[in-house]
Amino acid sequence: MLSSQLYVAFCALFILPFYFCVVDAQASVDFDNGMFKLQWTHDDGKLVFNMTCKTIGWCGVGFAQTSDGKGMVNYDMAVGGVDSNSALYLDGYQSTGPGIPTKDPTPDYRLIRASEENGYTNIQFERIDTTEGDDKDVQFTSNSEVWIVRAWQNNYDAPLGLDNSTLQHSHTGVSTKKYNLIKEATANGMKTRVTTYTILSLIPENMMVPSQFSCLCVLVLLPYNFFAVDALNYVSFDSDNGMFKLQWAHDKGKLVFNMTCKTTGWCGVGFTESSEGRRMENYDMAVGGVHVASNTPYLDGYQSTGPGIPTKDPTPDYKLIKASEENGYTNIQFERIDTTEGDEKDVQFTSDSQVWIVRAWHSNDAHLGLNANLKHSHTGVSTKKYNLIMEAESTTVKNTASGMRRRVATFVILAQIVALCSVLI
Numbered sequence: 001m002l003s004s005q006l007y008v009a010f011c012a013l014f015i016l017p018f019y020f021c022v023v024d025a026q027a028s029v030d031f032d033n034g035m036f037k038l039q040w041t042h043d044d045g046k047l048v049f050n051m052t053c054k055t056i057g058w059c060g061v062g063f064a065q066t067s068d069g070k071g072m073v074n075y076d077m078a079v080g081g082v083d084s085n086s087a088l089y090l091d092g093y094q095s096t097g098p099g100i101p102t103k104d105p106t107p108d109y110r111l112i113r114a115s116e117e118n119g120y121t122n123i124q125f126e127r128i129d130t131t132e133g134d135d136k137d138v139q140f141t142s143n144s145e146v147w148i149v150r151a152w153q154n155n156y157d158a159p160l161g162l163d164n165s166t167l168q169h170s171h172t173g174v175s176t177k178k179y180n181l182i183k184e185a186t187a188n189g190m191k192t193r194v195t196t197y198t199i200l201s202l203i204p205e206n207m208m209v210p211s212q213f214s215c216l217c218v219l220v221l222l223p224y225n226f227f228a229v230d231a232l233n234y235v236s237f238d239s240d241n242g243m244f245k246l247q248w249a250h251d252k253g254k255l256v257f258n259m260t261c262k263t264t265g266w267c268g269v270g271f272t273e274s275s276e277g278r279r280m281e282n283y284d285m286a287v288g289g290v291h292v293a294s295n296t297p298y299l300d301g302y303q304s305t306g307p308g309i310p311t312k313d314p315t316p317d318y319k320l321i322k323a324s325e326e327n328g329y330t331n332i333q334f335e336r337i338d339t340t341e342g343d344e345k346d347v348q349f350t351s352d353s354q355v356w357i358v359r360a361w362h363s364n365d366a367h368l369g370l371n372a373n374l375k376h377s378h379t380g381v382s383t384k385k386y387n388l389i390m391e392a393e394s395t396t397v398k399n400t401a402s403g404m405r406r407r408v409a410t411f412v413i414l415a416q417i418v419a420l421c422s423v424l425i
Ligand SMILES: *[C@@H]1O[C@H](CO)[C@@H](O)[C@H](O)[C@H]1NC(C)=O
Pocket: 037, 039, 050, 051, 052, 122
């Protein structure tokens, strides 16, 4: 048996760290496979940012309220880093369209600290929600939504300003949706606060708790709570009566695919932005399988511009995770980053690109590459174009909401067990 003070201390050890972790991190976005990360908290009319770029040059973020967030239209930006003399810098910039942005004449972003380590630049800075600066400042209110634009320069710092074409970003991108920075931070913090306080307040003053039992509850339920929410959420495309199935999820700038064909040979998918998606025009393909005789899983990237044997992608982007063959079906799991730096034949997946999904397979394997004898025995094109990222994101949003409910439900169960214990004793 544990005394109530010990039990509260015990609970606090497990639950409170979770509470603080989440409240501290409040809201966070992560793009380009971890190459850019922005975290923010909202406190007392102020947004506090923690930004990281995979660069030793400058690292920047922009906020825009325009309809698509593109083309540098009305960006309100913060650009900073650590220069070669170890001096920290952060400047506010504004732009109305493409070109070198101008410094904000009434700067609003305030540098807290910056550091450079292992090829990553991290900058912490803050800004008040609504500035009294100028009409180009983006104002953050409880009902304003912004696109989050990332950019960085791989080699050069900009302590003296961006007014030099050599300093143009080497990488940029826009979020796939708009964010309400204030609501996002507040919502995450509040939910966690409320559930934690509820549990702690349910523990009666003089309660005695059977110790092994409560240990078990906490140890079993909390990990479930963390892991349940992080599973990938797949969108599904199914055709030819289940003979071809493609599922995909979007995670940190990466598309993760799960493809199945009713064949013991090769199984392939192609993506194209061409107008009709037919005749192998500008296909970006992944073809794989399991060569059973040598027990070798394989996956190759191919490209085509028109009918004929496609050529291997000289800068392959699809990465095999695993492949298996069972009951006449071949299943291949693989992934690819959204936007490659490969070649111009790569199809780029962005928040506003749509692709036809082309399926094909053959009864023999192509572990040594495709040739004239291995031409597909079956092929077909989807009946509409898909925006892979947006489809996946909307599934994730739905599932994140149910993930949140699951968290709350777990906490409620935990609270009930605690309450039950106190009644039994
Ligand atoms: C800022 O972000 C970096 C990278 O995600 C992280 O390692 C660090 O702990 C964060 N710092 C704060 C104060 O949140």
